[in-house]
Amino acid sequence: MLRRALLLLLLPLSVQAQELTVSAAASLADAFKALAPGFEAAHPGAKLRFNFAASGQLLQQIAQGAPVDVFASADEATMDRAAEQKLIAAPSRRTFARNExxxxxxxxxxxxxxxxxxxxxxxxxxxxxxxxxxxxxxxxxxxxxxxxxxxxxxxxxxxxxxxxxxxxxxxxxxxxxxxxxxxxxxxxxxxxxxxxLGGHEPVRYPVAVVSDSRQPALAQAFIDYLLGKPAQALLQQQGFGAP
The missing domain is CATH 3.40.190.10 (Periplasmic binding protein-like II)
Known part of the structure; x- marks a missing residue:
């Protein structure tokens, strides 16, 4: 009886251990939702949770301690601020898409x-x-x-x-x-x-593992997936440009 109770207590933790929270720019909502099944199929047991909002708002949430594993911004400047505040793992940062x-x-x-x-x-x-x-x-x-x-x-x-x-x-x-x-x-x-329009900085989308991620390996796997052929093809179908 005690063993069963312990197993029931541990089960939610094991499920949670494979949950990946991705905070992403609002413009990525449809594309990320569309590519989620492919990532989850390639990583059995993984479950993506998305939080979509303006990039600056997402950065504020992360700075205030929101439990986030991956941050995808619609501009380099916001990701630069994340790096300056040491909120991301700098070596993980990649540009995965462009826009107009x-x-x-x-x-x-x-x-x-x-x-x-x-x-x-x-x-x-x-x-x-x-x-x-x-x-x-x-x-x-x-x-x-x-x-x-x-x-x-x-x-x-x-x-x-x-x-x-x-x-x-x-x-x-x-x-x-x-x-x-x-x-x-x-x-x-x-x-x-x-x-x-022209006359503005290039619209580039960087992504990085959040420093306090509880799933850094899985977070890196998500970034790698974004740069792979299936995700890139889907992003381009949605109107994004190649990185």
């Missing part, structure tokens, strides 16, 4: 250029919050490069992550917004891509 910044409107939108954003008919433009949302920082850089960032300030509607920007545009709550090409591809029936 695009201007989108509702399907019936008539905008054709960035200059059109200054038209009186454009009253609301959704952008990620530059302080915590990488797509917002890329947007600010792109608009500053054509001297529109300050001029458009009264029209900007801040969003907590790129998917919120996408939702604002898809529901026609704004006349325009800035998202990644992969997000626009997912909502191709609900948004129209006006143009691809």
């Amino acid at each position: 910044l695009v201007l989108v409107t509702p399907p019936d939108g008539t905008l054709a250029s960035l200059a059109d954003l200054s038209q009186p008919g454009v009253k609301r433009i959704a952008v990620g919050k530059p302080a915590t949302v990488p797509v917002g920082r890329y947007t600010q850089q792109a608009l500053e490069s054509v001297r529109l960032w300050q001029a458009l300030q009264p029209k900007l509607v801040p969003a907590d992550n790129v998917r919120q920007v996408l939702d604002y545009v898809a529901r026609a709550e704004v006349e325009a917004g800035f998202v990644y090409r992969s997000d626009a591809q997912l909502a191709k029936d609900r948004v129209r891509v006006v143009m691809t």
